[in-house]
Amino acid sequence: MRDTQHEKTERAPTDEAFINKTHSHTSAIEPIPHQSTLLERLASLTTGYTPDSISELKEKTYFDYPAVKAPLWSWEIIWYFFMGGLAAGSYVLASIATLFGKKEDRIVARVGYYASLLALLPCPPLLIKDLGRPEKFLNMLRVFKFKSPMSMGVWGLLTFSGFSGITAMVQASHDGLLGRWWGTRLLSRIPLKLLAIPGSIFGVFLGGYTGVLLTVTSIPVWSRSKMLGALFVSSAFSTSTALISVILRIIGAPAKTLYKLEKIEWANMLIEITCLLTYLRTAGRTAKALVGSEPKEQGPTFWTMMFGGGLILPWLLQTLMLIAGSKQPRQHTSQGQPTKRGGMGLLVSLLVLMGGYFLRRTVVNAGHASSADARTTLWNARR
Amino acid sequence: MPGLGTTLGRGGATSFPQDLVNSDCILIMGSNMAEAHPVGFANVMKAKDRGAKIIHVDPHFSRTSAVSNLYVSTRAGSDIVFLGAIIHYLLENQVYFHDYVVNYTNAPMLIREDFQDTEDLNGLFSGFDPASGTYSNQESWDYQRDEYDKPLTDPTLQNPQCVLQIMKRHFARYTPELVESECGVSREEWLQVVQALVENSGRERTSTLCYAVGWTQQSKGVQIIRAGSIMQLLLGNMGRPGGGVLALRGHASIQGSTDVPTLYDLLAGYMPQPAEMLSTKPESQHEPTSTTWGARQDKHVHKNTQQTLQEYIDVTGQKLGWWSNVPSYIISLLKAWYGDAATADNDWGYHWIPKITGDHSHINTSYAMLDGKVKGYFLLGQNPAAGSTNARMQRKALAQLDWMVVGDLYEVESAAFWYKGTNGEKVDPATLKTEVFFMPAAASTEKEGTFTNTQRLLQWRDKAIDPPGDARSDLWLIYQLGKRLKKLYADSTAPRDQGLLNLTWDYEMEEPQPDSHLTDEPDAQLVLKEVNGYYVTQTNSDGQVTQYDLHNAPHVPTFTALKTDGSTACGSWIYSGVYPEPGRNRAASRISDGKMNLDWGFAWPANRRILYNRASADPAGKPWSERKKHIWWDAEQHKWVGNDIPDFPPDKAPDYRPAPDSTGMDAIAGTDPFFMKPDGRAWLYAPTGLKDGPLPAHYEAIESPVQNALYKQQSNPAAKYHRDRKDNVLIELGDPNYPFVITTYRLTEHHVSGPMTRWMPWLNALQPSLFAEISPELAQERNIVDKGWMVLRTPRGEIEARAMVTRRLRPLRIRGRIVHQIGLPFHWGFQGKSTGSITNDLTHSVLEPNVSIEEAKAFLCDIRPGRLSSSEHNVGRKEH
Amino acid sequence: MSDHNGQVSATPITERVQQLTQLLAPFKKEKPLPEQPKMGFFTDTSLCIGCKACEIACKQWNQLPATTPEWTGTSYDNTQSLGATTWRHVQFIEQIERRIPHVNASDEKVLKLPLFEMDTPVPQMGMDLSALPELAGTPTGTALPFFSTDRWLMRSDVCKHCANAPCQEACPTGAIIHTEFDTVYVQQDICNGCGYCVVACPFDVIARDSEGDGQAHKCTLCYDRLKDGMKPACAKACPTDSIQFGEVEQLKRDAQERLGFLQERGLTDARLYGADDKILEGGLNSFFLLLDEPETYNLPSNPARPSNHVLPTSLGVIVTAAVMGLIGTFFFKQE
Amino acid sequence: MHEPANRSVRALPMLSNLMEIGSRVQPFSKESREKAPRIRDAKVVHSVCPYCAVGCGLNVYVKNGKVIDIEGNPDSFINHGTLCPKGSATFQYTVNASRTTQVLYRAPYSDHWEVKSSEWALDQIAQRVKKTRDETFVERLDDGRVINQTQGIASLGGATLDIEENYLIKKLFNAGLGIVSIENQARI
Known part of the structure; x- marks a missing residue:
């Protein structure tokens, strides 16, 4: 083809050509039809967004440099979120048992309050260790800011620690674990029910604020959906139910109580599943960091250890157990037998605990992948 | 800058960067102004x-192109084609500024009948001697004279x-x-x-x-500058606000170091160094290079020798115009030196005063060094091992020295x-004899002194603090060395040592500087007072004569x-004033008035800011x-008035016409703005003073991928x-092994070969590595990966660089053929905190004939992907 | 304190008191200083020549360490991003159309030397010059565009000093404040490096100095210089006035005027970023004139204000917790 | 344009007021109140940028005998206080741990530097100059013309030096010693 023109100006397709230039390190565009894997299909199904590399590459960015800073948080915060959730959930569950439980359910309260305090103990050190200047931790108490979940969290954690501590002491006094002297007598006079309600409010706060904390950021995967708080609080409930259930199955507890816990666990998981699916759907494209399978994205861990192994599987098992349990006539006569140990429920609960941990881990780590994805960050900010 | 000197009279920028704001159009060519002179470029942006x-x-x-209204991508080395075509256009369409051209340039002058043009001789002017490779006989270039x-x-x-x-x-x-x-620029x-x-x-x-x-860094640099100046003259832009030719200089005091020259062929104020050329061949062959001014000898005085002062004056002075004042300048200089x-x-x-006997310019001296003819070397703030052309040869040459003295802040290459x-x-010290003295130098903030910047403006620096450790100013080094040498020779009666012994050498500080611990620093x-000039003797009204010393x-x-009778001493006449x-150092004056700022520093000559500004008025003297x-x-005051110091005899009326037999400044008419030239006019055509022809002609670079389209003569014959x-x-020409054109340039983030920047972490972080810029097309052709390594090769050496594949470089179509160009910064070396090839x-090291400047802006090379084998396991560079 | 006066007995007590006051010092909230006019930056990218003087002037004034040199190959940008010790960052965006020079069809592959075929006549010696095409006569006028079509966009990025700064809202210690000049400032004696501001910032600005003091840092808008009425270092150094400093209200008016100027000259893509109140519901005290879409410069076109997420997310927590609590109650109440 | 969350805030002024708790008052610290530029009481010395030839004015701020800051001189009509990156980095050019501040000497064929005193070095250099000059000095050409020169010593450098330094170099080397190859960057 002879071109008589002096110079032909190769204009179109400008975008594509431009992409070629500025992003040659991404080895241009991959137009090869891509056979999507099961995880990818799951991701598309749950988030309602199918990654489209060609159209994403056409979006403008600056050399794909991140458009927001990566979070600094790692294992300390993951464990803090997990333990905090357990502490909160256990307290709330224990309080519900205290307020509304039958006599045999007292054990739930007892175990719950102790578990709450034990789970709470590592939280402050974890938080402090995470600071750039741990010795300046106390500066957190300099202000009280409604808009800052971190500030509120510190105050909330402080208050809840108070409740959890006192409650556990009261419980311990009741249980005679602290010996018998005027102090314990004084403590045991404090009615648990009085502490349960305000304590539970702060418990719910502690269980949920961590999700709010992540949402009140500019990291797309955390902040687009407003369901992370709900998801975390639901997970706090389900994991702590599982934790108490595990403890009870180890130390032994009334079968009836355990059965109640099983039902609660089942219901909690159902709510958690609902929250999670709502979260994924509302996060849409930004959830890619959590559910995607590219390097640094959390998909493989999320789907196996959290969504599959840590939520759907135990829920299905629990469902089966409950169905089986309801078909089998319950041995109401065995009321006299005080304890039951182990069983399938133990596995379910352990799976739930695992799922709860991996929920925190994958969500926090997804923040890293998400912050590195400039295109999604910029897309997220187009509104 | 004899391009400007020969054309206009003085080898300095005719204007100043701040005057650019008055321009209606700014053509930047041969300069990466935004990167090399960002603050000067601010005026372009305004x-x-x-x-x-x-x-x-x-x-x-x-970055200069990025903010221009129009960027034109051209082939390195084709500038005269581009400019020549503009000149042709102006002449052909008669769109030149007629009144200006007729009155202020030598356009109407008649040239001798025996002059032959490149059009007649296929790329040569008349007078070329192929044996010596020079224009040995330039008489035919001259005017017809009365x-x-x-x-x-x-x-x-x-x-x-x-x-x-x-x-x-x-230019037809x-x-x-x-x-x-030829340029690859669409018409x-x-x-x-x-x-x-x-x-x-x-x-x-x-x-x-x-x-x-x-x-300037082309084998025909002077002629390119000439072509640009001719264009500006034809357009009538010289000597006027917002006009002129702005030579952008790259070092703090590079202008100063030619005004008060550390150059072999110049004495102060652009008087040439006395010369006694070695061979009996025609003198022009070994005529000294004329760094910034252009030779000025009056064609009608021919002397073979400069053995006496009178002979020197005959050769270097002029009968007509300002250069008739040479006697007072040279005698005052000699008085300053020998008291x-x-x-x-x-x-x-x-x-x-030593007479030069040939071309002792830097590169030639390096070759002499390589041949073992130079034994000792002073390197004061310069780094030839990385910064000079053919640097490998430079390093070899240093190894042939007996001793050298390096004065610098850092341990440079x-x-x-x-x-x-x-x-x-690997370098084996056991095989290298050179004795090296490293003298740590004071930084510019640690000593007082004057820089002369690109617009000929002298600015004094006060001293902030003492230099650290044993670091001292170069002034101290030279002064103390001089004192020692005088002592060593004190007993000599040999005639050849008497110059040194008679040298005036007393710059003792009268009072120690406040806050300084240094006691032996010269003042x-x-x-500066000696440079400015002082009265050696003064006669009062009673006829009483008083003798003075410098102090x-x-x-x-x-x-x-300045006088010819020895009553005045002056180190550089152009700096006089x-x-x-006493107490009035105008270089240290810092008063900005928002207009011409005549009280901020001092611009030579006589504080004039726009040179040849007589041309800003019409022949009758009206703007x-x-x-x-x-x-x-101003007819009433009978003098030139306005915003600037007039660059003209202040009371010479526009209607002044010289008598036919007048000489000196009397021969300059009231309409002759370019009075440094004997005819008072700017030289479109240079009847004398250049070694490669009276008019710019296009020659290809010494290394070029194409044949000269115009002449049989491929590149600059001289x-x-x-x-x-x-x-x-x-x-x-036509060597398929080296097909690519390469051009070099500065980045904003570094300075020349890096001695003043590569030790600085802040700047190194901005540009950490040598890279070469190539077009995606060339990268593809040679399998070079963006951000990968590549090797560049010429017969002189091989280097490695990171590949920056960018559309900012663009293949050109030169005569139906694709010519690729490679861009390469030159800031790296093996010393410092950021190293590279x-x-x-x-x-x-082929040199331009007039000024002996090398050609670093257009040459050929080959490239390949990868690294140099010797550096593959080299220092754990971060880039891996 | 008391070495000469022999108040030996008093010393330990004084010291302890001092220690205590030091410990408590951060808790003492000083009275805010009287409000001054709002000060900010207007970074006009149409004037930027990419010299990076701002980067160095900032490092110099604030005596910040250099980052580890890393050659990126992303145009002339080796700084890559703002960070704890990098408070100005110049971006380089190459937008260059590819004009492929035409070559004869037969030579379309790699052309080897020597090859001197001509497709336009080069004038030869003795040639009849009148055979050449006519030169254009008098100029027909040139209307050069304000920028040539090939563009190399440059922009000096910096902290946006948001009117509603997410970092400030997030800060749990009150280390980050709006100063009397309404600039956003990290008080280094307070910050404990919690890192929450880092994720709150929608602009990739504030960062924790993990290799240094572990605290959060960003552009201070040269708070110390402002106190003495001096220009911030970057704005002072900028040779081309691409970085302008002044009262925000005035700067915003200037910016509008400049935008009009550029649009008149055909720069239809030019736009202001952060000059109105849209971004983060209050605009930016440090705003920009851009020559392309914000995304070209990695700027979010309309980022969410993180603190707005507190209520809806908390609501979700409360509802979910309530539902779960009720379910728990229900099951526990079950016989 | 605003997201729903914000609308809900607007709908509930009470709530929005509640949200503002802790955000209204800026908790200044002592340091912030006392903040001052470090050059407040420094001595200002006027200088000129050592890099390119534009000639930007510098203000060098000195406190306790130390340079603490170098900025553009706002009064200069050349740069109005502005600087390029190199000029802005002049501080690091002068205050830099990598600077060599001792006189170093490398003997012929030696593989290391030796630290020497300036006095020693100057004496040695003077002796080298004398020896080389005496060995290589040429008074006359063969044809009898007086040239009084030596090509045995050369000098390079000057474009980064002061006028005064250039002047003394030319005066001593050329007028005093007869060295002809005195060159500088202007040739490059």
Whole structure:
């Protein structure tokens, strides 16, 4: 083809050509039809967004440099979120048992309050260790800011620690674990029910604020959906139910109580599943960091250890157990037998605990992948 | 800058960067101004906002191009085609500024009938001697003259021998088609440039031309500058606000170091160094290079020797124009140097000044060094091992020295060549004899002194603190060395040592500087006083004569006070006036008035800011236009007045006409703005003073991928080739092994070869590595990966660089063929905190004939992907 | 304190008191200083020549360490991003159309030397020059665009000093404040490096100095200089006035005027970023004139204000917790 | 344009007021109140940028005998206080741990530097100059013309030096010693 023109100006397709230039390190565009894997299909199904590399590459960015800073948080915060959730959930569950439980359910309260305090103990050190200047931790108490979940969290954690501590002491006094002297007598006079309600409010706060904390950021995967708080609080409930259930199955507890816990666990998981699916759907494209399978994205861990192994599987098992349990006539006569140990429920609960941990881990780590994805960050900010 | 010197009279920028805001169009060519002079470029940005058109013509799309209105991508080394075509266009379409050209340039002068043009001799002018490779006989280039040796003219410009007609013929084949085929610039784009210039020149409007080493570092650099100046003269832009030619200089005091020269062929104030050329061959062959001014000898005085002061004056002075003042300048200089020992009886000590016997310029000296002829070397703030052309040869040459002294802040490559090589190359100190003295130098903030910047402006620096440790100023080093040498020779009676013994050498500080612990620092103000000039003797009204020494002498107010009778001493006449009286160092004056700022520093000569500003008024002395008025003739006061110091005899009326037999400044008419030239006019055509022809002609770079389309003569016939040197192998035309054009440039983030920047973490973080810029097309052709490594090779050396594949580089179509160009910064070396290959290992050492500057802006190379083998396991570079 | 006066007995007590006051010092909230006019930056990218003087002037004034040199190959940008010790960052965006020079069809592959075929006549010696095409006569006028079509966009990025700064809202210690000049400032004596501001910032600005003091840092808008009425270092150094400093209200008016100027000259893509109140519901005290879409410069076109997420997310927590609590109650109440 | 969350805030002024708790008052610290530029009481010394030839004015701020800051001189009509990156980095050029501040000497064929005193070095250099000059000095050409020169010593450098330094170099080396190859960057 002879071109008589002096110079032909190769204009179109400008975008594509431009992409070629500025992003040659991404080895241009991959137009090869891509056979999507099961995880990818799951991701598309749950988030309602199918990654489209060609159209994403056409979006403008600056050399794909991140458009927001990566979070600094790692294992300390993951464990803090997990333990905090357990502490909160256990307290709330224990309080519900205290307020509304039958006599045999007292054990739930007892175990719950102790578990709450034990789970709470590592939280402050974890938080402090995470600071750039741990010795300046106390500066957190300099202000009280409604808009800052971190500030509120510190105050909330402080208050809840108070409740959890006192409650556990009261419980311990009741249980005679602290010996018998005027102090314990004084403590045991404090009615648990009085502490349960305000304590539970702060418990719910502690269980949920961590999700709010992540949402009140500019990291797309955390902040687009407003369901992370709900998801975390639901997970706090389900994991702590599982934790108490595990403890009870180890130390032994009334079968009836355990059965109640099983039902609660089942219901909690159902709510958690609902929250999670709502979260994924509302996060849409930004959830890619959590559910995607590219390097640094959390998909493989999320789907196996959290969504599959840590939520759907135990829920299905629990469902089966409950169905089986309801078909089998319950041995109401065995009321006299005080304890039951182990069983399938133990596995379910352990799976739930695992799922709860991996929920925190994958969500926090997804923040890293998400912050590195400039295109999604910029897309997220187009509104 | 003899390009400007020969054309206009003085080898300095005709204007100043701040005047750019008055421009209506700014053509930047041969300069990466935004990157090399960002603060000067701020004025371009201001001008652009005020509506000026900014045009950048360059092989490499740089930050300058990015903010221009028009960027024109051109082939390195084709500048004269581009400019020649503009000149052709102006002449052919008669869109030149007629009144300006007729009155202020030598367009009407008649040239001798025996002159032959490149059109007649296929690329050569008359007078070329192929045996010596020089224009040994330039007589035919001269004017036709009357009985008083004054040129004949034809104001109608019709005579076929007049300069304008000769130029018309000379540039006839410089056409838009030629621009298209040789520069790779479409004729539409070229026409846009011309039109922008034409529209923005004339009575009401002015355009500026900015250039820098993109022009000077070519084997025909002077002629490119000439072509640019001719264009500006034809457009009538010289000597006017917003006009002129702005030579952008790259070092704090590079202008100062040519004004008060550390150059072999110049004495202070552009008087040439006395010469006694070795061979009996025609003198022009070994004529000294004329760094910034251009030779000025009056064609009708021929002396073979300069053994006496009178002979020197005969050769270097002029009968006509300002240079008739040479006697007072040279005698005052000799008085400054030799003091009381300089008397009329001993020719003012003239014989003590060494005579040059050939080309002792830097590269030639390096070759002499390589041959073992140079034993000792002083390197004060310069780094040839990385910064000079053919750097590998430079390092070899240093190894042939007996001793060298390096004065610098950091241990630069030139100080470390004896134990370290480039790219991890092994150097065995046991085989290298050179004795090295490293003298730590004071930084500019740690000493007082003067810099002369790109606009000829002298600015004094106060001293902030003492230098650290044993670091001392170079002034101290030279002063103390001089004192020691005088002591060593104190007992000598040998005639050859008497110059040294008679040298005035007393710059002792009278009072120690406050807050300083240094007691033996010389007084820089005293040195400046000597440079300014002082009265050696003064006679009062009673006829009483008072003798003075430097310390107590009255200052000379300006160079017009200099005398031939030995009563004045002056270190550099053009600087006279900078320190006119005690306590009044005008270089240290810092008063900004928001207008011409005449009290901020001191601009030589005589504090004039726009040179040749007589040309800002029409022949009758009225401004060409209200919009562009600068100075004008005030008939009532009978003097030139205006915004600037008039660059003209202040009371010479526009209607003054010299008598036919007048000489000196009397021969300059009231309409002759370029009075440094003997005919008072700017030289479109240079009848004398250049070694490669009276008019610019296009020659290809010494290494070029294409044949010269215009002439049989491929490249500058008068260039100094150093062909016999085995380390200066040149790439022959058509060599398929070296197909790519390469051009070098500065980045904003570093300074020259890096001695002042590569030790600084802040700057290193901004540009951490040497890289080469290549087009995606070339990268594809040679399998070079973006961000990967690549090797560049010439017969002189090989270097490695990171590959920056970018569309800012663009393949050109040159005569139906694709020519790829490579862009390469040159800031790295093997010392410092950021290291990399030495770009100058690639360059050759063919020199421009007039100024002996090498060609680093256009040469050929080959490239391949990968690294140099020696550096693969080299220092754990971060880039891995 | 008391070495000469022999108040030996008093010393330990004084010291302890001092220690205590030091410990408590951060808790003492000083009275805010009287409000001054709002000060900010207007970074006009149409004037930027990419010299990076701002980067160095900032490092110099604030005596910040250099980052580890890393050659990126992303145009001339080796700084890559703002960070704890990098408070100005110049971006380089190459937008260059590819004009492929035409070559004869037969030579379309790699062209080897020597090859001197001509497709336009080069004037030869002795040739009849009148055969060449006519030169254009008088100029027909040139209207050069304000920028040539090939663009190399440059922009000096910096902290946006948001009117509603997410980092300030997030800060749990009150280390980050709006100063009397309404600039956003990290008080180094307070910050404990919690890192929450880092994720709150929608602009990739504030960062924790993990290799240094572990605290959060960003552009201070040269708070110390402002106190003495001096220009911030970057704005002072900028040779081309691409970085302008002044009262925000005035700067915003200037910016509008400049935008009009550029649009008149055909730069239809030019736009202001952060000059109105849209971004983060209050605009930016440090705003920009851009020559392309914000995304080209990695700027979010309309980022969410994180603190707005507190209520809806908390609501979700409360509802979910309530539902779960009720379910728990229900099951526990079950017989 | 605003997201729903914000609308809900607007709908509930009470709630929005509640949200503002802790955000209204800026908790200044002592340091912030006392903040001052470090050059407040420094001595200002006027200088000129050592890099390119534009000639930007510098203000060098000195406190306790130390340079603490170098900025553009706002009064200069050349740069109005502005600087390029190199000029802005002049501080690091002068205050830099990598600077060599001792006189170093490398003997012929030696593989290391030796630290020497300036006095020693100057004496040695003077002796080298004398020896080389005496060995290589040429008074006359063969044809009898007086040239009084030596090509045995050369000098390079000057474009980064002061006028006064250039002047003394030319004066001593050329007028005093007869050295002809005195060159500088202007040739490059």
